[in-house]
Amino acid sequence: MTAAADDGSKSPVTVQVTKLQFTYPGIDGAPPPGAKPLIQDFSLTLRAGDRCLLVGANGAGKTTLLKILGGKHMVDPAMVRVLGRSAFHDTTLTSTGALSYLGGEWRRDVAFAGFDVPLQMDVAAEKMIFGVQGIDATRRDRLIKVLDIDLTWRMHKVSDGQRRRVQICMGLLRPYQVLLLDEITVDLDVLARADLVAFLKSECEERGATIIYATHIFDGLESWPSHLAYVAKGRLQFAKPISDIVDMRELSLMRAVEKWLRKEIEEQRQIRKERLANGLPKFEEQNVDGTRVIGESAKVAVRALNNGWAGGRLHSTIAGEDPYDLSSNRVLRL
Numbered sequence: 033m034t035a036a037a038d039d040g041s042k043s044p045v046t047v048q049v050t051k052l053q054f055t056y057p058g059i060d061g062a063p064p065p066g067a068k069p070l071i072q073d074f075s076l077t078l079r080a081g082d083r084c085l086l087v088g089a090n091g092a093g094k095t096t097l098l099k100i101l102g103g104k105h106m107v108d109p110a111m112v113r114v115l116g117r118s119a120f121h122d123t124t125l126t127s128t129g130a131l132s133y134l135g136g137e138w139r140r141d142v143a144f145a146g147f148d149v150p151l152q153m154d155v156a157a158e159k160m161i162f163g164v165q166g167i168d169a170t171r172r173d174r175l176i177k178v179l180d181i182d183l184t185w186r187m188h189k190v191s192d193g194q195r196r197r198v199q200i201c202m203g204l205l206r207p208y209q210v211l212l213l214d215e216i217t218v219d220l221d222v223l224a225r226a227d228l229v230a231f232l233k234s235e236c237e238e239r240g241a242t243i244i245y246a247t248h249i250f251d252g253l254e255s256w257p258s259h260l261a262y263v264a265k266g267r268l269q270f271a272k273p274i275s276d277i278v279d280m281r282e283l284s285l286m287r288a289v290e291k292w293l294r295k296e297i298e299e300q301r302q303i304r305k306e307r308l309a310n311g312l313p314k315f316e317e318q319n320v321d322g323t324r325v326i327g328e329s330a331k332v333a334v335r336a337l338n339n340g341w342a343g344g345r346l347h348s349t350i351a352g353e354d355p356y357d358l359s360s361n362r363v364l365r366l
């Protein structure tokens with residue numbers, strides 16, 4: 033597998049993000065004119081064997097970043113290289129299993145428009161797990177053991193945590209080289225979580241996999257990461273080996289993250305105070321974020337709200353209800 037250019041002295045570079053900039057598209061598929069990028073000037077380099085914890089407040093951009101790395105959003109190929117290739121453009125990265133993304137709930141699309149429901153069909157865990165072709169039997173057995181899966185489980189009858197175990201097992205069956213995890217352990221009990229986290233660490237140590245794991249749950253993760261990346265408002269604050277993070281020498285992982293988030297909140301409060309003092313609205317106007325003005329006259333301008341109909345979730349607006357005037361449903365009916 034070709035990795036990115038390297039200095040030869042360390043493990044090969046597996047993930048290279050260079051000055052990444054990203055804006056969610058509006059309903060027409062293009063970034064709304066004037067929209068401020070959600071992710072700006074973001075650079076990150078990880079190597080084979082690195083285990084990077086991705087931390088940040090709600091809405092900081094962690095999921096967005098993982099989805100970009102997982103090839104789910106198109107960006108300039110030079111900005112994101114995974115195993116030396118463009119995550120979005122080189123579909124063999126995911127089709128071969130070299131790059132694996134595991135996140136959110138296990139859902140399937142229903143009918144149209146990305147309207148999705150949790151996967152709950154009447155099928156046995158065994159059928160799902162053994163239905164994946166070309167899997168090494170030893171690896172599969174190890175995962176079934178690590179996740180303590182009962183192969184007779186019927187997917188429509190099991191608990192959320194049990195369903196999640198099957199999802200994780202299927203996501204890890206192929207021996208990925210880069211794994212992106214977006215808060216996948218919320219439903220797991222303490223034991224399942226501890227065993228999974230230990231398994232993931234061994235994957236990096238034994239076969240040089242690279243893992244990026246976004247989470248708010250730091251229990252049992254104290255000695256897991258080799259690196260930590262802290263994101264605030266779409267900007268990388270730092271990405272360093274744990275041993276280089278001064279706060280981590282004095283504080284637990286949770287306390288260190290808490291300290292950074294508190295500082296961030298204080299800074300935001302200060303900015304709002306200054307805005308008010310300068311006669312500006314407390315919060316920056318968001319009207320270009322996900323909306324665009326259609327129509328020439330400002331008086332009759334209609335803002336088309338991206339309700340996700342074109343590219344994701346469907347949040348319908350009923351006529352007469354707020355924010356119907358802002359909804360693309362209104363535009364569609366004009």
Ligand SMILES: Nc1ncnc2c1ncn2[C@@H]1O[C@H](COP(=O)(O)OP(=O)(O)OP(=O)(O)O)[C@@H](O)[C@H]1O
Binds near residue numbers: 088090091094095096
């Ligand atoms: N499809 C979308 N269209 C427009 N904006 C979006 C979309 N998805 C997310 N956002 C916005 O992007 C920002 C970052 O969201 P993201 O889900 O990446 O954050 P996060 O750090 O993963 O948050 P959390 O910790 O809550 O999961 C948020 O302000 C969110 O509203």
